[in-house]
Amino acid sequence: MPRRLTVRVPATTANLGSGFDCVGMAFDWFDELTLDVLDEPGLEIAVTGEGAHQVPTDERHLVVRSISRGLQEWGGDAPGLRLSAHNTIPHSRGLGSSASAIVAGLTLAWGIAHPGEPIDRPAITRLAHEAEGHPDNAGAAVWGGAILAWARAGKVSLVQLPLADSFRAVAYVPATESKTDDARAVLPDTVSRADAVSQAIAAAVLPLALTKRPDLLFDATADLLHQQYRAPMMAASYDLMLRLREAGIPAAISGAGPTVIAVGLDEQLAGIDAVDTPGFAVRHLRPAGGVELR
Incomplete structure (x- = not known):
């Protein structure tokens, strides 16, 4: 099992006007998080940057909750965790900070459960949608670029929309x-x-x-x-x-x-x-x- 994992997740926008709850886009504006998996039980959280004095630093932290959800889904052993989050995405501003935190936590859980394997983006999108309730921000954070996404009967469908280089x-x-x-x-x-x-x-x-x-x-x-x-x-x-x-x-x-x-x-x-x-x-x-x- 890897002892340290680092994840970088982008800011996103959703809707773009008419694409309510179904169109999202990721931008070059990132949060970066480092997770140390500890042999002894315990949880340590350090947050710098955006939300440093607002987010909880215990089991209620959204990234930690998402790690727990991912480990519940995929297995993996993590007796203790030390999370260091450097946030640059503004909170509660419509730039996908919550979706980014959920995607970051699920991706870290995937890394614990499946060390060395490529990220299962469809699986992470599905779980992120379950947590978010709609797949636009979460889908963009997972896949990048512009996406069109929708959910029906528990299944998330997603289409990537290739943008012009000068976009x-x-x-x-x-x-x-x-x-x-x-x-x-x-x-x-x-x-x-x-x-x-x-x-x-x-x-x-x-x-x-x-x-x-x-x-x-x-x-x-x-x-x-x-x-x-x-x-x-x-x-x-x-x-x-x-x-x-x-x-x-x-x-x-x-x-x-x-x-x-x-x-x-x-x-x-x-x-x-x-x-x-x-x-x-x-x-x-x-x-x-x-x-x-x-």
Whole structure:
């Protein structure tokens, strides 16, 4: 059994406007965690970076809980654990920090149970979906790049969407936080037929826009299903998204927010500097691969 494992897992965005709960994308923004498997029982957790003074440092830690779930599924012996997590992905900002933690923990469990074997990405995706409830962020964190994913009758299906080499993104991250459960609670149970039809059209176009027709990205990232209902919770973010879109830039609320994400080719993002972004930290991103284990 390996005594030390290191995992690197990317930040992700979900939805991209119309792809609610089914489209995700991974970026070159990573958390890195090192796990020492100890011979003696015990648990030690050290966290640096994002969430260092917010996350629990006992069995409640999401990575540790995910390790336990993975070991329950795959077996493996880990009497004691020493976890060192260096987090750079902001928490509760719509950048997949929870999904990344779950995927990291499951991947570490796989490394304990199957030392030296390639990561079983479908298995990790399935368990991560069970924990998350939807496969968009988790699928992107596992596989990398852009993905279209859905679940039916307990089975997760996933399609990778190849992006152009010049595809990039810009994240606008505010200091405020948003809890996913709160953001879901404000969504209506029903929407108008007109909004449903418009959403279906945009969602159908989105995979095509991401892979072969980037000129369609602006229309494909339009949304009438969730962003407008969450606007009162993140007024500054919603306003920034609208101003970016008024400038012709494909932009959306990232996941449950409040981060705003703009995506496209270089020429489609050329106008971003003309849009004022007070109160937001700006980070330029590229698509990245999925979770890595060594």
